């Protein structure tokens with residue numbers, strides 16, 4: 001029988017949604033149109049309620065970011081800790097998928113009737129702003145920055161004030177002065193237009209990134225005919241590969257984008273970054289582990305898993 | 318394809334509910350809920366055993382919408398704008414404005430009527446609602462015009478038409494609602510309303526002078542104010558000027574690089590200033606409490622329509638009706654400009670019967686994507702577009718056109734709310750009298766809309782300055 | 785007071801209940817109005833803090849989002865009591881007597897069914913964000929300062945439940961008017977024509993300027 005799924009994402013089609021689009025394309029192709037996935041950009045839910053929609057069963061697939069609602073997905077927020085040490089998208093995929101396989105993560109997601117099928121790997125976030133570049137820690141004092149999750153906490157540790165409007169409103173927020181700076185990955189600076197309003201972009205601040213998994217509704221997943229489930233499972237790696245190739249192309253063109261928009265590439269002193277790291281990374285991580293443990297979650301375990309996976313990934317290459 | 322059929326049936330049902338007098342907010346929510354149940358059940362192949370499941374999913378999906386949509390930073394502008402209007406009233410700003418305008422302009426033919434229009438335009442800069450503006454000026458301006466020997470119907474028409482300026486000139490609740498539905502920059506939209514609003518006021522003024530010159534008995538000039546009296550009347554208008562300047566500076570700062578803050582903050586600071594004036598003017602707890610209660614009432618009413626219609630819109634998302642309509646519009650073999658004019662005419666007809674906010678909320682989710690597609694898409698550049706403007710600029714331009722249409726509908730029969738309000742305030746005037754008096758202003762509005770369509774620069778000049 | 789003129793009162797049980805509920809509704813509406821005022825004060829503090837002391841208010845956006853449910857929902861029943869929710873009365877204003885009461889009765893019954901469904905739906909939305917076992921009972925919190933979202937979400941089913949009570953009284957009131965063929969029933973908003981309604985609206989502005 002024909003299977004029709006709805007996938008709820010937001011914004012418009014961009015590098016960040018390419019794996020979902022590719023997955024939809026692959027399953028339809030491999031099943032001769034018997035299994036289709038309609039990707040809806042904001043028509044079915046607000047981004048912050050995508051997990052709710054999955055729990056309700058309103059749609060079968062959705063994308064969300066851990067930092068939008070840390071209480072809904074405490075376990076995976078480990079991946080948003082600042083200065084985690086992830087260097088590239090391949091490593092990001094490896095650590096994310098290792099964490100997603102952890103029983104504590106699976107349990108927490110099962111409360112939402114959700115099963116994570118893949119991540120949406122993103123490079124390190126960097127900030128854009130207007131006026132004079134903020135390249136000293138003192139410049140972050142009183143800075144209103146759109147930065148969610150652990151990133152927001154990192155800026156808070158050095159006096160910043162996280163002010164997180166939805167991504168779709170980030171451009172307006174920056175232009176109207178709700179925020180002074182916006183932290184995004186490159187694709188989002190492009191897609192949400194913040195780069196158009198910016199005078200400068202920090203090339204090497206690299207404080208961390210945001211983790212945005214793609215989930216499916218467990219009931220819908222289990223109700224799939226065996227061959228459709230097989231097609232879905234077997235297409236995930238291909239979808240991720242397509243995503244990585246596409247994102248790689250975007251990163252290659254990034255410098256020319258900056259030139260074209262007249263955005264200054266700001267290199268921050270190693271000493272400044274080191275100071276930022278010591279102020280933000282350790283205390284926030286220790287606090288996180290303590291909080292998680294107090295709530296009965298294996299915080300230390302999850303953090304160690306990230307580090308061992310990183311080592312393995314580097315050893316294997 | 319089936320879901321689009323469901324979409325059309327449910328939309329038909331919604332229109333039926335609205336026409337038979339169900340309150341718009343609840344009619345839209347009910348249609349949306351029934352539509353969601355239908356969509357989910359259809360997905361289950363209409364299996365009787367799974368109807369309960371479809372019902373549960375639909376109810377929970379609809380039940381998310383009110384909180385999810387209302388807890389929004391941008392929407393917080395609406396209650397602030399409403400509060401400003403009520404406080405301004407208690408601060409006595411309306412009469413002060415009219416007095417100043419009268420002393421300066423009444424000497425020209427039709428001058429008292431022109432003063433009325435300019436005073437309503439000034440009051441519009443602190444009031445977000447058209448109907449309230451007409452009600453206030455029906456009390457203040459009509460008696461003065463009558464005692465100066467003005468034609469009764471003409472005076473009533475001036476007040477009814479002048480009230481419509483309040484939704485174009487910021488602050489404007491309806492422009493905020495437009496911005497929310499189409500997810501565009503609120504600040505730029507508010508800014509875009511200034512010139513067309515002022516432009517409409519000037520067109521009204523010229524029309525009035527023209528009529529008064531041709532028909533001498535309609536609006537005789539009033540003379541006799543000394544320069545001293547004229548300048549003495551100006552301080553009363555200061556709060557209005559202050560609020561206008563502050564809102565401009567918070568949306569787009571003409572004196573420097575950066576806006577001072579967000580439109581929300583600008584609105585709030587404006588409300589705070591007006592609040593101080595109202596205190597100074599003698600407002601005490603009793604008046605303050607009624608201002609708060611009236612604000613709460615209007616706010617609850619507007620927000621009910623917002624979440625009610627958004628439940629229906631959520632259903633449309635599942636039925637993919639906006640996509641289908643947009644595909645259909647762009648497949649038509651007509652020039653885009655002709656299609657746009659047809660859409661505006663359809664609004665004129667719809668607006669004869671519907672209230673402005675309900676009309677925009679119901680139609681925009683479907684019409685707006687179609688208009689954007691017509692222009693060449695959200696991301697189109699001015700050079701490649703059908704209307705000669707980029708995607709974001711087209712969104713602003715269309716917004717102002719639609720809001721002007723909605724305002725136009727406030728004075729058209731059979732349901733022209735402003736005319737009812739004026740007739741309601743003045744027992745000596747029937748609704749027919751007011752409709753007859755307001756007729757010349759249809760022509761003025763028609764001219765204004767045509768000019769806004771033909772010269773988008775009138776709308777887009779200020780927003781383009783803001784980058 | 786525009787509201788008072790449109791709903792008739794007498795000493796009957798129905799009218800007593802109507803007035804008791806009105807007291808609750810007016811109180812909730814006043815909270816809503818005060819919340820709007822609070823929003824204004826919050827913005828003044830935020831702008832002042834930012835510009836005068838380079839100290840922006842942490843969680844400004846979060847707090848506004850928390851205040852919005854207070855503002856948007858608490859007045860909903862107060863508005864319904866006076867028949868203030870917008871509608872098109874081009875058809876209904878032509879009806880009289882039993883035919884009119886029947887139309888109104890069907891309309892409020894449909895709204896009651898809708899609102900009961902939405903009480904269920906919005907309660908489940910609240911319930912998903914609420915967890916007795918979690919810190920601050922929170923299973924969903926705001927982005928920047930982690931304020932629990934459940935109190936705001938809980939306001940929705942509460943306000944909708946009050947509206948359901950109001951609608952039940954109106955079902956009773958219109959049903960009674962229909963069965964007994966009354967001309968001037970108590971505790972329901974009287975169907976005025978648009979002009980009279982406008983007059984009532986303009987009444988608010990009388991003698992205040």
Ligand code: NA
Pocket residue numbers: 440441442443444445446482483484485486487488489
């Ligand atoms: Na206005």
Ligand code: NA
Pocket residue numbers: 668669670671725726727728729730731732733734
């Ligand atoms: Na009309």
